[in-house]
Amino acid sequence: MDATVVEAARAAIGPVGVALPINFAAPPPLDLQRDAVRRLEAAGYRAAWTNEVPGKDALAQLSVLLAATGRMAFGTFIANVWVREPETAHAAAAVLAQAYPGRFVLGLGVGYPEQAAAVGRSFGSPLTTMRDYVARMDGPQRFLAPDVRYPRLIAALGPKMLALSGEVADGAMPAMLPPEFTASAREALGPDKLLVTGLSIIPDTDPDRARQAAREALSGYLARPTIAAALTRLGYPDERPGAVSDRLVEASYGYGGPEAIAAKVREHLAAGSDHVTLLLPIGSDFATGIEQYLELAPALTELG
Numbered sequence: 001m002d003a004t005v006v007e008a009a010r011a012a013i014g015p016v017g018v019a020l021p022i023n024f025a026a027p028p029p030l031d032l033q034r035d036a037v038r039r040l041e042a043a044g045y046r047a048a049w050t051n052e053v054p055g056k057d058a059l060a061q062l063s064v065l066l067a068a069t070g071r072m073a074f075g076t077f078i079a080n081v082w083v084r085e086p087e088t089a090h091a092a093a094a095v096l097a098q099a100y101p102g103r104f105v106l107g108l109g110v111g112y113p114e115q116a117a118a119v120g121r122s123f124g125s126p127l128t129t130m131r132d133y134v135a136r137m138d139g140p141q142r143f144l145a146p147d148v149r150y151p152r153l154i155a156a157l158g159p160k161m162l163a164l165s166g167e168v169a170d171g172a173m174p175a176m177l178p179p180e181f182t183a184s185a186r187e188a189l190g191p192d193k194l195l196v197t198g199l200s201i202i203p204d205t206d207p208d209r210a211r212q213a214a215r216e217a218l219s220g221y222l223a224r225p226t227i228a229a230a231l232t233r234l235g236y237p238d239e240r241p242g243a244v245s246d247r248l249v250e251a252s253y254g255y256g257g258p259e260a261i262a263a264k265v266r267e268h269l270a271a272g273s274d275h276v277t278l279l280l281p282i283g284s285d286f287a288t289g290i291e292q293y294l295e296l297a298p299a300l301t302e303l304g
Helices: 003-013 030-042 058-068 086-099 113-117 126-137 140-144 159-168 179-189 207-221 225-233 246-252 258-270 286-303
Strands: 016-019 047-050 073-076 104-109 152-154 194-203 254-256 275-279
Touching: 003 073, 003 194, 016 286, 030 058, 030 286, 047 058, 047 275, 058 073, 058 086, 086 104, 086 126, 086 140, 104 126, 126 152, 126 159, 152 159, 159 179, 179 194, 179 258, 194 207, 194 258, 194 286, 207 246, 207 254, 254 258, 258 275, 258 286, 275 286
Parallel strands: 016 047, 016 275, 047 073, 073 104, 104 152, 194 254, 194 275
Antiparallel strands: none
């Protein structure tokens, strides 16, 4: 891995960015997406991220959004390994990196068993799957792609995947976990790797309503074994769907008004994150979510 790539990425993405709102019902029109990222760029955000599931091509999406902006960096949070073959993933990433120097970050993740099943694949061992995927990205066929380096990160919620991120990638992308995990991830990765943290947020100035929305979202996430296991390792052994403690809500979520969310971002930065990506609840309306990000911008963009 190239230390200069990590340093360039840190400078490009800055300390805080936003994940474009996710609604699986229907993709927002591209004209709406172009307008949204231009407005986010004008508001001072330096990076935006997009998700990927079977049926959606995040790299094609980012090619449109990169062309629509002048300096904003874009990344995948995450590109799903079940969507495309690793040789194709590398070639597409290299093309974007060559076309838009310093403005593209590739985040990779194995996702969930149902995503593998959606394309007729067996989920198997996530660690083996990711190791093999990255090895094929770096195989002989890479010479058919543009000869350009780009930051490559791996979604990691456990110690083994974090270790793999430090071994075969430029860093890691954990999400939906408290700052304690960010601190442990930084310790595992060391100072020379890129750490991009996903922070779930509820931007609602009614604290009781925001806290309840966060509690309901966390209840759903606790059904995911990887998240439940990560929280147990952090000292939250009694958390379970339908019984989420105030302690976990306070630790895991940024909720409330702009200053409260900015304070939670600062916690992750202080714990060792290079960049914090804001994640609105899944199912958020795209246009409404963009407006929420714009309202948060004055409190967040001053961080970097």
